[in-house]
Amino acid sequence: NAGVTQTPKFRVLKTGQSMTLLCAQDMNHEYxxxxxxxxxxGLRLIHxxxxxxxxxxxxxxxxxxxxxxxxxxxxxxxxxAAPSQTSVYFCASSQGQGTDTQYFGPGTRLxxx
Amino acid sequence: xxxxxQTQPGMFVQEKEAVTLDCTYDTSDPxxxxxxxxxxxxxxxxxxxxxxxxxxxxxxxxxxxxxxxxARKSANLVISASQLGDSAMYFCAMRGYSNDYKLxxxxxxTVTVRA
Numbered sequence: 515n516a517g518v519t520q521t522p523k524f525r526v527l528k529t530g531q532s533m534t535l536l537c538a539q540d541m542n543h544e545y546x547x548x549x550x551x552x553x554x555x556g557l558r559l560i561h562x563x564x565x566x567x568x569x570x571x572x573x574x575x576x577x578x579x580x581x582x583x584x585x586x587x588x589x590x591x592x593x594x595a596a597p598s599q600t601s602v603y604f605c606a607s608s609q610g611q612g613t614d615t616q617y618f619g620p621g622t623r624l625x626x627x
Numbered sequence: 628x629x630x631x632x633q634t635q636p637g638m639f640v641q642e643k644e645a646v647t648l649d650c651t652y653d654t655s656d657p658x659x660x661x662x663x664x665x666x667x668x669x670x671x672x673x674x675x676x677x678x679x680x681x682x683x684x685x686x687x688x689x690x691x692x693x694x695x696x697x698a699r700k701s702a703n704l705v706i707s708a709s710q711l712g713d714s715a716m717y718f719c720a721m722r723g724y725s726n727d728y729k730l731x732x733x734x735x736x737t738v739t740v741r742a
Contacts, residue, residue, distance in 0.1 A: 547730070556631070556718050556732030557672075572729060604672060606730075615662065616730055618672035 516540050518619035520605050526625045527595045535590040535622050537605030545608045546588035547572070547616065548580060550601040557604060563588055595626045629654045631719050631733035639739050640709045647694070648704040648736045650719030656680075659723035661702040662730070663693065667715040675717075678702055706738075714740045 521536045537546065544565050549557040549572075559572030563582040577599060579591045588607075592599060602623050606616040630653040640646040652661065663675040678686045678693045686693040694703040706713055719733040 554734065556720075556734050557730075558732075559729050562729065602670065606672075615674055615677055617674060618664075620671045623670075 518605055518607055518617055520603075520619040520622050522622060523620065524623045526627065527592075528627050529596060531595050532591070532593050533595065533624075534592075535603055535605075535624075537588045537590070537607075537619055538586055539588075539605075539607040539617075540586065541607060541609075541617070542585070543607035543609050543617075544585075545610065545614075545616075546582065547606045547608075548578070548588065548590045549604045549606065550574065550599075551604060551621075552601050560590065560603075595624075597626045600624060600626045629656070629659075629721055629723055629731045631721050631731055633719055633733035633736050635736045636734075637737040637739070639741060640706075640713075642711060642740055642742050643708055645705060645707045646709055646713075646738060648706070648717050648719075648738070650702045650704065650733060652700050652702065652719075652721050654700075654721065654723050656723035659721055661693070661695070662720040662722070663691070663702075663704045664718045664720060665713075665715045666718065666735070667712075672718075676704070709738075709740045711740050711742060714738060 518539045547562040548560040561580040566585040605619040608614040608616045632651045659680045661678045665673045676688045676691045690707045692705045716735045718735045
């Protein structure tokens with residue numbers, strides 16, 4: 515019962531470095547999402563995808579890029595990391611839009627020094 | 628625009644007692660969904676319960692129930708017979724048509740269950 519998995523679980527970057535976070539789901543869901551969670555706050559949507567080959571901006575997209583080349587994978591990239599991107603990143607997926615439940619991965623804790 | 632408000636930053640509850648977590652929302656959408664998620668100290672987000680805006684009955688899932696008052700725009704979570712494992716952060720969230728069905732979260736409420 516893998517559900518939604520995220521790689522890596524932890525990462526420390528220096529300012530200006532780049533990295534890619536990988537999200538994979540085995541539930542054949544159409545929709546996938548990337549959120550960030552900062553201390554004392556709820557999750558905020560970065561980017562999302564409504565299907566293979568599609569991406570769209572969420573609430574806080576600046577400084578991030580995404581790609582959905584395969585239905586089961588959703589990649590989040592940081593081209594030039596900044597300390598403001600220190601956060602916990604969550605991936606989620608859902609079967610459809612509307613009121614379908616989103617299921618979350620375990621999160622990636624990223625620190626940018 | 629959609630907005631979720633959770634006014635209780637932290638709560639303490641005695642083991643085996645019930646606790647109610649408040650959630651109010653603001654939307655002009657005729658159709659929307661309300662969700663509660665649990666985030667334990669380990670960090671994962673666990674789906675607990677869902678209530679649709681057109682559902683006639685309040686949702687229940689085991690010890691979790693949702694007190695949905697549509698006219699008041701509130702969707703409070705009730706946890707009955709609290710257990711030590713219920714200690715966690717709880718988030719209320721909402722999806723609706725006007726926000727392209729993206730999930731909007733409240734700030735969360737921390738629940739600590741005392742033995």
